[in-house]
Amino acid sequence: MRRYHCPSCQQGIYFDNTACLSCGAELGFDPAGGFLLLDGDTARACANRAIIGCNWVAAGPDGRCLSCAHTAILPNLSVGGNAEKWARLEQAKRAVILMLDRLGLPLADAAGAPAPVFEFKADPPGPNAPRVLTGHENGTITLNIAEADDAERARIREEMHEPYRTLPGHFRHEVAHHYWDVLTGADPRRLDTLRAVFGDDRQDYGASLAAHYAEGPPADWAERYISAYASSHPWEDFAETWAHVLHVLEGLETAQAFGLIAGSGLPEGGLRAMAAVPMEQLARAWIDLSIALNAVNQAMGHDTFYPFVLSPAIIEKMETVRRLIIEGGQNA
Structure with a gap:
């Protein structure tokens, strides 16, 4: 994430700001150009x-915005x-949609309609009613709005023995399934590449x-997979790996914007410039940063910032995803 400044007074503002806390200007974010002054004409607020x-x-x-x-x-x-939960989901989605847009990945289908599309659903009342499952199918991503409740998300994380469960992580994971379909459909040769790295996706998913x-998971899963869940099926291995590539890119760009990785040698030309850097170099900078931030979080009594190990095999998988993103952003 980049740093932003008020277009009226140039004071620093944050990605979620609706107004400048310094001068009071009403602001609207334009994915193509950053923050604008809302004037009701050239810049109108989202409905x-x-x-x-x-x-x-x-x-x-x-009257709705791109996201x-x-x-x-x-x-x-x-x-x-429910309105509060919807707001939290949209807040996380805006950051992910912006990142996909900045990476040049397609955000519309062949007819020009938004893609992927999201369905935010709540569990129906009654203890025996079927639960809403988070997942992806044919360009539609369904999320259970219970995930927007911090306590419920923490409960599920503990129940599933997960080290990490966040709303941005959910979105980054689920859009991966969409882009597997879109980017391999645009160039079938990519499917052969992904199968060579992640395995044959034709094996029965439910089974x-x-x-x-x-x-x-297999006993040695940590040597080959970014998470235990990634070992369940090639699609999930790809989606988990894709999500972590986005974690790394977003985290490094944010750290760079605040001067935290000045000696890393990473380019400062924007997100696509950073995404063009080989994953091995990105991983070195990310590991150094995450070790430091893990220690800071520990000192402050917070959960581990990044509780994952990037083995050489995992970095190779991340490199495959990084190359796919660069190719897909240019040619899809």
Whole structure:
């Protein structure tokens, strides 16, 4: 994430700001140009600003911004707490949509409609009603809005024995499934490359997940997979790896913007310039940064900042994803 400044007074502002805390100017974020002064004419607020505090500018005829236009289904907003959960989901989604846009990855289908699209759903009432499962199918990403509740997300993380579970992480993981389809569809040779690295995705997905939950990951999973879940099926290995490539790129760009990795030798020409750097070099800078931030978090009594180990085999997989992102951003 880059650093931003108020277009009126040049004071520093944050990505989620709706107004400058220094001069009071009403602001709207334009993915193509950064923050603008809202004037109701050339820069109009997203139609969802009053409901969920969306701070982006309107982009389409329905008055929604680029990010909100990717949301197809909302939870019942008459139910207490659902509007707040929707707002948290959209907040995380805006950062991911911006990153995908800056990387040059396609955000529309062949007909020009937003893609992927998101469905934010709540579990139906009743203890025996089927739960909403987070997942992806044919360009549609479904998220259970319960994930927007910090306590519920922590409960699930402990239940699933996960070291890390965040809203940005969910979005980064789920969009990976979409881009597997989109980017291999644009160039079938990419599918052969991904299968050579991650395994044959034609193996039965449901059976693979069932075996994973029944038997657990292989004993040596940490040498070859970024997470235990990644070992369940090639699609999940790819999605977990993709998510961590985005973690690393977002984290390094943010650290660079605040002067935390001045000696890393990484380019300062924007996100695509950083994404063009080989993963081995990115990983060295990321490991140095994460070791320091892990120690800072420990000193402050917080959870580990980045509780993952990037083995050589994992870095090779991340390099495959990085190259796919660069190629897909240019040619898809």
